[in-house]
Amino acid sequence: MHVTGDVTSGRAASIRDVARLAGVSHQTVSRVLNDHPSMRPATRQRVLDAMESLQYRPNRAARVLVTSRSRTIGILIFNRFHYGPASSVLAIEEAARIAGYSVVTANLRGTDPSAIVEALDHLLDQAAEGLVVIAPQQRVFDAISTLSIRVPYVTLQSTEHEETHALSVDQITGARIATRHLLELGHRSIYHLTGPQDWIEAEARMRGFLAEMSDWDVPTTAPILGDWTADFGYRAGRELLRYRDFTAVFSSNDQMALGFLHAVREAGLDCPGDVSIVGFDDIPEAAHFAPPLTTVRQDFPELGRRCVALLLGQLEGGEGYSNTIAPELVVRASTAPLRP
Amino acid sequence: MHVTGDVTSGRAASIRDVARLAGVSHQTVSRVLNDHPSMRPATRQRVLDAMESLQYRPNRAARVLVTSRSRTIGILIFNRFHYGPASSVLAIEEAARIAGYSVVTANLRGTDPSAIVEALDHLLDQAAEGLVVIAPQQRVFDAISTLSIRVPYVTLQSTEHEETHALSVDQITGARIATRHLLELGHRSIYHLTGPQDWIEAEARMRGFLAEMSDWDVPTTAPILGDWTADFGYRAGRELLRYRDFTAVFSSNDQMALGFLHAVREAGLDCPGDVSIVGFDDIPEAAHFAPPLTTVRQDFPELGRRCVALLLGQLEGGEGYSNTIAPELVVRASTAPLRP
DNA sequence: GAAATCAATGTGAACGGTCACATCGACCGC
């Protein structure tokens, strides 16, 4: 085996090693690291050269220990497979890095209190200074407030209670837009596939649906409780299509809409001829469904960025704007006027 | 505004605060933290009580500083939107946490050297003890080996050179299975949609395709260079279907297959009647495409778990098995025997 | 019954940074 580099071994070079080599005090090296204004350029250069030749890397642990600032933000996330959360996480990491923060994520195994405590513990162990919570169940927030967390946190879903922490795409408006689209096409018998029961977003989309229907004085049937998966959409479709007592469906995400489309084809029916379908999210694949899906687009990356801005606002005393982001209807081929 | 909890403020409780309250030395507290064997149960309990009442949390930075072990593994990832990488990351985090390690991820902005250095810097700043590289471009590995990284790393894609680090689903076999399936159905004019040029997986799948075709003495046309997106699959389909000089397509991922299916429908053709299609990955939605997609399943979670096992093997001197995982063909409705 | 062993605990020095303060010329104004 062959090892490259110097084998001076032991620990890595420290600030004092650099100081010795550069012929200055350790404090001077520290000043270089922190861009202290009053430094003679020649000295700084000597220090930089010494760092270079020792392959010096500042020790984060030491710095964190003395400053008690970790410059780390924690993400508590429930299901990173969903398109929305995944996009947001990416944007958050990007924005955090630009602001000089690191990100550590903790996946929730479930939504029971012990899982929440475990995930939170993990983040707190990392000395996260702030939290972004992308765990869209109400009970997660209940658990968090119970634990009387010491760090500021921001959530990506607007909850009922803690308005200051919240930041989100306006789910209710999105659902209303989608529903209105179907109503304007003449549909009056509309089913709604929701997400899992206690998901905040699922709840908000359902409320938007019901509100819009009510505004148009159209009677509604009970929403179908789903689980976000294409499999569920398919099964629900098979079930519902046995009766054909509806002409349109508003699915609260694109995956379930995909499954539903599958069931429609299998029943020998046509979308949008026999049934119109609207989804939610506008995942990249939605444009290529059969037929291409009419859906509601959400700007997740922007959400992630604002999220960090808001959190850093709380952390560093700056301002933070917390308004919501407007969703947008993308009309494709899965919706058509009601056949007379 | 109302704040709960004690406002003793200042810094959080340290090991010495606990020691004082429990009437022992700080070292004894440390022993409790590290499960030292010889301790009187009564003493341990007194310490634990003191911790409880002070809401003591060990300071990770201090521990890392003195032990110079961060118990953190870094993930270098290129595109976390793809289904495969996302699943693997999740499994890695889970496995790492079980082994008592934390995970920090760095997203590659691009594949140019500066982006790689930046991401690597980020991980090294966090004192990652080991790296998992899920950046499937050859040039990323070239850059990494150039940088003479001091930490062990494992990759999820089998590269040509560094066999010890590699761990992967056997892409070549997977591609051969998919191709063989089409050949056995009687197809002889088969197009192949590949992933982006320098992606290791794309390359391996292409090699598998070519090898199988060659084994059957079937002439091949040049593979179509794609970019993994459904949009590309759609555009490629529109283009290719103008000539109809083929009866089957092997797409190197499911998204492109989805787009291709879209183009098939739009051309008024039928899948699998007029053209058979096989995908790769078996994303959860593939079962609901129109028609449900025949594809190659990869066990990503298992991959992630083994990945951590392998890395920890290098880190802690244990063993680590690095064999590959066999992929599996999932036959659905997008493939049919060649029409006579 | 004295030496040796061992379980249980304590003492002080690291680890690698930053902070508060001290020092020491050079320059400035009157």
Next chain:
DNA sequence: GCGGTCGATGTGACCGTTCACATTGATTTC
């Protein structure tokens, strides 16, 4: 020409752990 200010640098303490070693009694061993 002398006190004051300021730029550039040095000194020593400290952050919260663990580590190496020391110190107790109590128990065992012959």
